[in-house]
Amino acid sequence: MQLLGRLCLSAATVAALFCAASAAPASGCPSASASPSLATKNPLLPNPFEFLSGAPVSSKADWSCRREEISALFQQYELGIKPGPPEHLESNFGEYANGTGGNLTLTISNGGNTISWTATVKYPNTTTGSGPYPALIALDLLTVPAPEGVAIITAFVSEFAQQDNTTSRGKGLFYELYPDTSPQAAGALMAWAWGVSRIMDALTTTTTTTNIDPARVGVVGCSRWGKGSLVVTAFEERIALGIIQESGSGGAACWRLSDVENVSVNGSDTVQTAHEIVGENVWYSQEFEVFANETDGTQRLPFDHHMLAGLVAPRGLFVVDNLGFEWLSPWSSYGCMTAAREIYRALGAQQAFGYSEAANHTHCQFPVADQGAELDTYVNKFLLGQQIQSDVFRTEGNFTFDLAQWIDWETPMLS
16 A cells, blocks of 8 residues: 555644534624523424524525524534544545555544544546546445445444444544543534544545545435434535435434324334434433433424434435335424425525435335436536436325424525
């Protein structure tokens, strides 16, 4: 293996390249003048177009500020705080001798601690170009067909933040850098998002070495990694396209709707709920357990996952689901993404958002015949730059979702 590129960044340089999403307000946005009311339970999907102060979102500039407010709320009450860039980041890329890709190794230092983390890069099989290539970052493993003309970067996120069971909290490379044990410390999903941000730092500054175009990078994951791909896309604004596959509750499904679906189908325990999740794994912060372990406690949250998907807008987002597993909350996912679509509609970006819920198939075995053309549409548009129509929103489920029953707000047309 030959070292072809080397990058050393100070904290100041990294910060200049990218200001990561954090609890701090964006430049030009007022500091939060109100705190969320957590005492009252709201069974409806919260209003994404109203600030905590009660002021309405009436422009795209307002939405930018509301987006930062929503981001801070998710960090405070569900996902944990995403730290800013580290004190020091060094990146080395070693190309394989056969020219098919290479290893991207990050050496990251913070607070006197240093870690090394390696992602693999596989170039597309193509005779029509030599790059820089668009790329798809796969969380731990690729679960969709490798798109033609797109490189695959495999980020081994379970090494970065472990998530075997509830004993995994605080384990993994991320926590060697940030050994925070507070209730608001990053859960595994937010730690993964931080790791992908560091990969983007490296790609942004080593384009000619890695042969990857950092402006055309997507992320994909299925099941728990589908939950992760949504969080990564929401909290890393340099991601051009998020592909969220069979993510279930805590991903494309809304907590409130999953609770309803769990009770309405066969009585109970057919759908994964917040309460079950926090007893299973460490994807979310310890703070979230307060809400998850209380009956209807998620109704006290000032957000739900239609607003997590809304953090991605107006960037590309394609959500694929599987009707064959009630555990994955198919009705909740469809309803939640129906509400999320309203945020895209408000921004005039409805074609950037796609949703496809297919008939029963093996979990995380992508049904090419059913959803392959739809996947290609979003990859071609957001990673390959094709000017094409992309307005997929469908379910093969034998159910309906009446949005009017679940919201008490209207969608503004923002300019």
